[in-house]
Amino acid sequence: xxxxxxxxxxxxxxxxxxxxxxxxxxxxxxxxxxxxxxxxxxxxxxxxxxxxxxxxxxxxxxxxxxxxxxxxxxxxxxxxxxxxxxxxxxxxxxxxxxxxxxxxxxxxxxxxxxxxxxxxxxxxxxxxxxxxxxxxxxxxxxxxxxxxxxxxxxxxxxxxxxxxxxxxxxxxxxxxxxxxxxxxxxxxxxxxxxxxxxxxxxxxxxxxxxxxxxxxxxxxxxxxxxxxxxxxxxxxxxxxxxxxxxxxxxxxxxxxxxxxxxxxxxxxxxxxxxxxxxxxxxxxxxxxxxxxxxxxxxxxxxxxxxxxxxxxxxxxxxxxxxxxxxxxxxxxxxxxxxxxxxxxxxxxxxxxxxxxxxxxxxxxxxxxxxxxxxxxxxxxxxxxxxxxxxxxxxxxxxxxxxxxxxxxxxxxxxxxxxxxxxxxxxxxxxxxxxxxxxx
Numbered sequence: 328x329x330x331x332x333x334x335x336x337x338x339x340x341x342x343x344x345x346x347x348x349x350x351x352x353x354x355x356x357x358x359x360x361x362x363x364x365x366x367x368x369x370x371x372x373x374x375x376x377x378x379x380x381x382x383x384x385x386x387x388x389x390x391x392x393x394x395x396x397x398x399x400x401x402x403x404x405x406x407x408x409x410x411x412x413x414x415x416x417x418x419x420x421x422x423x424x425x426x427x428x429x430x431x432x433x434x435x436x437x438x439x440x441x442x443x444x445x446x447x448x449x450x451x452x453x454x455x456x457x458x459x460x461x462x463x464x465x466x467x468x469x470x471x472x473x474x475x476x477x478x479x480x481x482x483x484x485x486x487x488x489x490x491x492x493x494x495x496x497x498x499x500x501x502x503x504x505x506x507x508x509x510x511x512x513x514x515x516x517x518x519x520x521x522x523x524x525x526x527x528x529x530x531x532x533x534x535x536x537x538x539x540x541x542x543x544x545x546x547x548x549x550x551x552x553x554x555x556x557x558x559x560x561x562x563x564x565x566x567x568x569x570x571x572x573x574x575x576x577x578x579x580x581x582x583x584x585x586x587x588x589x590x591x592x593x594x595x596x597x598x599x600x601x602x603x604x605x606x607x608x609x610x611x612x613x614x615x616x617x618x619x620x621x622x623x624x625x626x627x628x629x630x631x632x633x634x635x636x637x638x639x640x641x642x643x644x645x646x647x648x649x650x651x652x653x654x655x656x657x658x659x660x661x662x663x664x665x666x667x668x669x670x671x672x673x674x675x676x677x678x679x680x681x682x683x684x685x686x687x688x689x690x691x692x693x694x695x696x697x698x699x700x701x702x703x704x705x706x707x708x709x710x711x712x713x714x715x716x717x718x719x720x721x722x723x724x725x726x727x728x729x730x731x732x733x734x735x736x737x738x739x740x741x742x743x744x745x746x747x748x749x750x751x752x753x754x755x756x757x758x759x760x761x762x763x764x765x766x
Contacts (some may be wrong), residue, residue, distance in 0.1 A: 328614065329687055330652075332405055332412070333366045334366075334376060334408070334411075335367075336366045337365055337366060337372050337376050338373060338490045338491075338494065339362060339375055339494060340357070340360060340361050340362050340365060340425060340494070341360075341361045341362040342358050342360050342494070342495060342498040342499070342642055343358065343359050343361055344356060344357070344358055344585075344590065344618070345357045345358065345359055345586060345598075346585075346586070347445070347522065348483065349581065349585050349586060349609075350602050351602070351606075352602065352606060352609045353497075353609035353610050353612075354609045354610070354612040354614075354615055354616060355608070355609045355612070355615070355616050355617065355618055356615065356616070356617045356618070357500075357601060357602070357605070357617075357618050357619075357620070358495075358499075358504070358617065358618070358619045358620075359368025359582070359588060359590075359594070359618055359619075359620060359621075359622050360494075360620070360622065361541065361588065361620045361622050362491070362621055362623055362624070363589070363591075363594075363622055363623070363624045363625040364408070365591070366407075367400075367403055367404040367407045367493075368403070368624055368628075369400035369403070369404065369623055369624035369625075370398070370400070370491075370516055370621060370623045370624065370653075371399070371400035371401040371403070371404050371623075372400075372404045373486040373490050373491060374401065374404075374477060374482070374483045374486045374487070374513075374515050374516070375401055375404035375405045375475070375489060376404070376408065376486070377406060377483070377485060377486035378475040378476070378477065378480050378482045378486075379393060379405060379408055379475050379485060381482075382473045383408075383412060383473070383593050385473075386412075386414060386473040387412050387413065387414055389471070390414065391414060391472060391473045392406070392414060392415040392416065392417055392438075392471070392472055392473070392520065393415070393416045393417070393472070393473045393474075393475065394411075394416070394417045394419060394472040394473070394474050395417075395418065395419070395474070395475045395476075395477060396417075396420065396474075396477070396478065396658065396660070397415075397418055397419075397420065398418060398420035398422070398423040398424070398425075398428060398429075399428055399545065399546060400546070400623070400624055401423070401475075401477050402416070402418040402428075402432055402437065403428065403431055403432060403435065404484045405475060406418070406432055406435035406436065407435055409436075409437075410435060410436055412556070415436070415437075415511060416435075416436070416437045416438070416440060417437065417438040417439075417440055417472075418432055418437050418438070418439045418440070419440045420440075420441055421440070421441065421442075421685060421687065421688060422441060422685045422687070422688075423439070423441070424543065424545070425545060425628065425629065425631065425632060426631050427627075427629070427630070427631060428628060430489060431628070434667050439463060441685070441687050443549055450541040454544045464513065468671060471611055476677055477513050477515065478513055478557050478558065479640070480558075480559035481558075481559065483513055483515030483519075483558060484514070484515045484516075484518040484519035484522070485519060486515070486519060486522045487515060487516045487518070487523070488519035488520070488522045488523045489519075489523070489587045491516065491519065491520050491621075492519060492520040492521075492522065492523020492524050493523055495507075495520070495523075495524065495619055496523065496524065496726060498505075498681060499617060499619075501527075502526065502527070502528070502617075503524040503525070503527040503528040503531050503695075504531065504585075504616075504617040504618055504619045505530075505532060505616040505617055505618060506531065506532040506533075506534065506601075506604075506605065506616070506617075506618040506619070507520060507521060507524055507531060507532070507533050507534070507618070507619050507620075507650070507700045508534040508597055508600055508601040508604065508618065508619070509521075509533075509534070509535060509597060509620065509621050510535075510536045510537075510538065510544070510546055510547040510593050510596055510597050510600075510623065511535045511536060511537050511547060511548060511553050511559065511564075511567070511620075512546045512547055512548055512557040512593075514553065514558040514560075514563070514599070515558055516621060516623075516624040516700075517533070517535055517557055517563065517564070518559075518560065519562050519733055520621075520727075521533045521563050521564075525628060530708050532565045533563060533565050533663075534564065534565065534566055534567075534568060534600065534601070534604050535563070535564035535566070535567040535568070536567075536568055536569075536570050536596055536597060536600040537549055537550045537553055537567055537568070537569055537570070538569065538570065538571070538572075538596075539570065539571045539725070540729055542571045542572045542729065543572060544562065544571070544572050544575045544592055544593065544596050545591065545592050545629060545632065546591075546592070546593035546623055547570070547575075547753065549569075550567065550569070550670045551727065566604075568600060568603075568604065570596045570599060570600045571730050572592070572636055572651075573636070574595075574596065574599045574600075574603075575592040575593070575596035575599060576592060576595060576633060576636060576637055576640075577595070577599055578590075578595030578596055578597070578598040578599030578600075578602075579591065579592055579594065579595025579598075579626060579633075580595070580640070581595075581598060581599075582594060582598055582622070582729050588622060588745050589625050589626050589627070590622045590623075590625070590626060590627075591622075591623065591624045591625055591626050591629050592629055592632060592633075593622075593623040593624060594621070594622030594623050594624070595619075596755060597620040597621055597622065598622075598625070600620075601618060601620040607665070611687050611742045613712040614766070626690065629738070635649070635651060636651040636743075637651075638648055646758050647713070647739070648708070648709055648737070648741070649709075649710075649734040650702075650706065650730065650734050650736075650737050651658075651733075652737075653736045653737055653740070656716075657736040657739070657740060658732060658736050660739075661732055661735050661736040661739055661747075661748060662735065662746075662747040662748065663732055663735075663747065663749075663750040664722075664747050664748070664749065664750055665750050665751070665755070666749070666750075666751070666754045666755055666756050666759040666761050667759070669722060669747070669749055669750075669756075670761060672673065672720075672722070672747070676720045676745075677720075678719070678720035678721055678722045678745075678747075679715060679719050679720070679721050679722070680694050680696060680697035680698070680721075680722045680724065681697065681698055681699075681700050681705070681721060681722070681723050681724065682697045682698065682699050682700075682724050682725075682732070683700060683701060683702045683705055683723060683724065683725040683730055683731055684699070684701070684724075684725060684726055684753065685701055686699060686701065688726070688753075689766065690765070690766040691765065691766075692757070692763040692765055693763060693764060693765075693766070694724065694753075694756065694761075694762075694763065694764075695762060695763075697724070702725065702730050704733070705734060709734070709737060709738070709741070712741075713738065713741055713742065713743055715743065716746055716747075717742065717743055719745075719749075720745040720746070721735075721738070721743065721745070722746075722747050722748075722749060723735050723746065723747070723748050723749065724748075724749040724752055724753055724756070725749075725751040726752045726753055726754060727751060727754050727755075728749055728750050728751045728752040728755065729752075730746060731748040731749060732748040732750075732753065734748075735747060735748040
């Protein structure tokens with residue numbers, strides 16, 4: 328095959344059957360749509376090109392900069408497209424959690440701007456959130472950016488309604504699968520593919536996968552965050568189920584080691600969620616059925632993510648002093664205090680309040696008297712032993728209370744007698760009208 332431009336290779340990705348002895352499902356053929364075969368390495372290549380295309384010529388003519396609120400694969404694809412057309416790309420985010428992605432964006436020549444968002448993602452419900460304010464400013468008259476706006480741009484879902492979905496139907500000899508399972512990030516791929524499949528067969532079952540509220544799976548939002556995405560419509564999905572980082576890595580391992588499919592955590596989560604959902608359905612079927620899930624991107628960009636959570640997979644000694652080692656039982660036994668209780672405890676016991684958000688979020692608004700120790704630095708401190716005197720009560724706070732709970736459980740395991748987590752995090756504190764100050 329010969330092409331005039333790398334852009335021409337976007338789409339037409341393989342649909343690969345997962346061997347039945349691997350997934351163990353009865354009466355169901357399971358297929359993986361390998362979106363990492365797109366030229367820039369992910370599912371987002373389709374949406375990035377479809378969103379940027381209408382305004383690209385004008386942007387090149389006036390020397391504009393493409394901008395997107397993304398710290399992941401959408402940013403990577405847009406950075407590559409911008410470079411090909413001789414213009415710049417700016418990635419705007421609160422915080423980049425995957426170091427390899429930051430390095431890749433810099434290698435592509437992207438500009439990275441981290442704004443002091445009060446949470447780790449866009450929060451349109453908060454009119455004072457700096458990340459949200461910047462997002463709104465991009466639509467004001469006179470701005471010179473080409474804003475692709477993946478969270479609200481209908482062309483995000485359209486890329487999959489006209490491309491990914493019909494490709495699946497074509498590869499299944501003109502039939503839609505009986506089930507489609509997908510992680511929900513911007514909701515573009517799950518929405519667009521679902522529309523295309525249901526155009527062929529309205530009975531297609533669609534399963535949306537979101538991250539557990541207390542966890543982080545790249546490319547998948549948790550059930551609270553997904554409500555903030557303009558494309559997201561809960562009616563798209565027959566069911567929405569949670570998946571954890573541990574389950575995502577387990578799914579990834581199966582695909583990598585038993586199928587030769589070098590899937591990242593998002594694909595691992597989709598595989599794990601698909602098998603878990605379909606396991607009880609197969610024996611009830613009277614005729615063979617098919618299911619499709621998406622492998623969004625490749626594993627190489629997530630080795631630091633795996634190293635942090637499952638170091639033994641990379642030949643490293645497992646650590647007993649990491650938040651990833653905390654068990655569900657430890658989490659359920661850890662003190663998580665609501666805003667009212669926390670304020671009363673603070674007035675009485677005067678605990679040390681540790682804000683674990685990014686420096687940008689802390690600078691925007693924080694609890695008066697708190698100190699800022701971002702979670703990665705906090706992890707380093709914990710590895711050196713208890714970072715605080717056992718005599719000092721400690722209240723940990725993060726954006727929504729998930730990471731702080733894990734670290735509170737870890738400190739409790741290590742022998743700290745009086746450590747608590749702020750339930751709901753700084754978002755709950757703000758929503759309760761409790762006072763916050765600026766740096």
